[in-house]
Amino acid sequence: MARSRGSYYSALKRITRVANSGFGLKKTCNSIAKSAARAMQANGCRILSLSSQKEYLITVGTYGLSDLYLKKGPLDARKSLPDILDGKVVYIADAATDDRVQHPQTALSQGISSILGVPVLGKGQAIGEIRIYTREPRQFSEADKSFLLSVADTCAVIFERAELHQLLQKDYRADERRRKASPASPVPTSTLRPTTFAHSSEEDFARLLDFYCIDWLYEPRSFPLRWEGDKLAEMFTPDFYLPELDLYVELTTLRQNLLTEKNRKLRQLRELHPEVNVRLLNKSDFIKLLAKYGYGPLGEAKVEGVDRVLYSHAQIQRRVRTLARRISDDYAGQRLMLIGILKGVVCFMADLMQHLSLPVTLDFMAISYYGRDDEVVEITRDLDTSITGQHVLMVEDIVDTGMTLNYILGHLSAHNPASLSVCTLLDKRARRLVNVPLGYVGFEIPDEFVVGYGLDYKGEYRNLPFIGILHPELIKGESPQ
Numbered sequence: 001m002a003r004s005r006g007s008y009y010s011a012l013k014r015i016t017r018v019a020n021s022g023f024g025l026k027k028t029c030n031s032i033a034k035s036a037a038r039a040m041q042a043n044g045c046r047i048l049s050l051s052s053q054k055e056y057l058i059t060v061g062t063y064g065l066s067d068l069y070l071k072k073g074p075l076d077a078r079k080s081l082p083d084i085l086d087g088k089v090v091y092i093a094d095a096a097t098d099d100r101v102q103h104p105q106t107a108l109s110q111g112i113s114s115i116l117g118v119p120v121l122g123k124g125q126a127i128g129e130i131r132i133y134t135r136e137p138r139q140f141s142e143a144d145k146s147f148l149l150s151v152a153d154t155c156a157v158i159f160e161r162a163e164l165h166q167l168l169q170k171d172y173r174a175d176e177r178r179r180k181a182s183p184a185s186p187v188p189t190s191t192l193r194p195t196t197f198a199h200s201s202e203e204d205f206a207r208l209l210d211f212y213c214i215d216w217l218y219e220p221r222s223f224p225l226r227w228e229g230d231k232l233a234e235m236f237t238p239d240f241y242l243p244e245l246d247l248y249v250e251l252t253t254l255r256q257n258l259l260t261e262k263n264r265k266l267r268q269l270r271e272l273h274p275e276v277n278v279r280l281l282n283k284s285d286f287i288k289l290l291a292k293y294g295y296g297p298l299g300e301a302k303v304e305g306v307d308r309v310l311y312s313h314a315q316i317q318r319r320v321r322t323l324a325r326r327i328s329d330d331y332a333g334q335r336l337m338l339i340g341i342l343k344g345v346v347c348f349m350a351d352l353m354q355h356l357s358l359p360v361t362l363d364f365m366a367i368s369y370y371g372r373d374d375e376v377v378e379i380t381r382d383l384d385t386s387i388t389g390q391h392v393l394m395v396e397d398i399v400d401t402g403m404t405l406n407y408i409l410g411h412l413s414a415h416n417p418a419s420l421s422v423c424t425l426l427d428k429r430a431r432r433l434v435n436v437p438l439g440y441v442g443f444e445i446p447d448e449f450v451v452g453y454g455l456d457y458k459g460e461y462r463n464l465p466f467i468g469i470l471h472p473e474l475i476k477g478e479s480p481q
C-alpha cells in the first residue's frame with residue numbers, strides 16, 4: 001500500500017498545474033480531490049472550506065463519495081472532527097465507532113472505514129480541511145500525511161484567492177447599499193463596481209446575480225479560437241464567469257445576423273474547449289428574464305388575458321396524483337416535512353399533500369422579490385419549525401433560472417436536514433442558469449410566461465384552475481430580434 005515519493009511528486013505537480021489553470025473553485029477542488037485520492041490509493045476525498053462565521057464546513061471539492069454522503073449538507077465545524085480545525089492532523093481508524101465522526105451511521109452505510117484529515121491553514125489559522133476516506137481499514141504513513149499537508153497548502157492559496165474575490169463583491173454590495181441610503185452623496189464610481197460594463201444589459205444582469213448572492217467575474221478570461229500560423233487570429237471573451245456554478249455567460253443584445261456569428265464562435269469554443277461550460281443569453285431571453293421582475297420593455301407591457309391553456313385542471317390533477325404516489329413510495333415508512341415558498345405554490349401544495357399517504361408536516365417561507373425589495377435576496381418569513389434531522393421536500397410551483405431555489409437550498413441544507421429533495425410542478429428547463437437538483441418534476445414547459453393554478457402576473461391570475469400562457473400581445477409587440 002506504500003506509495004513511492006515519485007508518485008506523490010507527480011501528483012503534486014498535477015495539482016499545482018490545476019490550481020493555476022484559472023478554472024472555477026469547484027472544478028479546481030474536484031480535480032485536486034481526485035488527484036489526491038488516486039495518489040493515496042484511497043476511495044474518496046473531500047475538500048472543505050470553513051464558513052465565514054466559522055460555524056460550518058462547506059464542501060468545495062469531492063471525489064469518490066456518494067450523493068448520500070454529500071447530501072448530509074454542511075458539517076457542523078464544532079462537531080465534525082474539531083481537532084483538525086485546531087491545526088491537528090486527525091486519523092480515524094474506524095469511522096463507524098469513533099465518536100468524533102458526526103454521522104457515523106452514514107459512514108457505516110457507505111462502507112467508509114478510515115479517515116485521514118488535515119487542516120488547510122491560511123496565515124496560521126485553519127480555513128478549511130482535506131479528508132481522505134478508505135473502505136479498507138488503513139494506517140497512514142508519515143509520507144501520506146506529508147503529501148496531504150502539501151495538497152492542503154495549495155488549497156490554502158486557492159481559498160484565499162476565492163476569498164479575495166468575495167471581499168471585492170461584499171465591498172461593492174455594501175457601497176451599493178450606502179449609495180441607495182444617501183443618494184445625495186454618491187460613492188465615487190470606481191468603488192461602486194469592480195468593473196465598467198460595455199452595455200447596460202450587462203449591468204442589469206450583474207445586479208440580478210448580486211441579488212441572488214451569486215458571485216460573478218466580468219470578462220475574466222479570453223479563449224483562443226483560431227491561429228494563423230503561430231499568430232492568434234481570433235479570441236472569444238465571455239461576458240461573465242460565475243465561479244460557484246463554473247459557468248460562463250455571454251449576453252448578447254445584437255441583431256439576428258450578428259447573433260449567427262456569435263453562435264459560430266460559441267460552437268467553436270465548445271469544440272476547442274469542451275471542458276468550458278458556457279451559456280448564451282440572447283436579447284429576447286434577457287428581456288423575458290427582466291420582464292419576470294417587471295423590468296425592461298416587456299415589464300410595462302399590457303396584458304390582454306390568457307391566450308391558451310397549457311394544462312387543463314384535469315391534466316394537472318392527474319399529474320399531481322402521479323407525483324404524490326411516487327413520493328409516497330420513495331418515503332414509505334418515514335415522516336416528511338413539506339416546505340413551500342409563498343405564494344405561487346399554494347394550489348400545488350394543497351393538492352399534492354392531500355394525495356400523500358405519509359405522515360407529513362407543513363411549513364412555508366417567503367422571500368424578497370428582485371427589484372421591489374432589498375439589494376440582496378432576504379428571507380422575509382422563515383420556517384416556524386426546525387428542519388434539523390428531518391426528511392424535507394421542497395415543493396415549488398416553477399423553476400426557471402434556478403437562482404431562487406439555489407439560494408433556498410443553500411439556506412436549508414445549512415440546517416442539516418436528514419435529506420433534502422425538490423418537487424416542482426413546472427420546470428422551464430430551457431432557461432436554467434443554475435443546475436439545481438430536481439427530484440420530482442410535474443411538467444417540463446416551454447419558455448413561455450405562464451399563469452394560473454397559483455402562478456401570477458402582477459398579482460393576478462392565481463385563481464385560474466388551469467395553467468395558461470398570457471396573451472401574445474405581451475411578447476409580440478416588443479419582442480426584439
Ligand code: 5GP
Binds near residue numbers: 403404448450455457
Ligand atoms: P427562478 O429563480 O428559478 O428564475 O424563478 C423562480 C420564480 O420566478 C418562481 O418561483 C416564480 O415566482 C417566478 N416565475 C418564473 N417563471 C414564471 C412564469 O412563467 N410564470 C410566473 N407566474 N412566475 C414565474
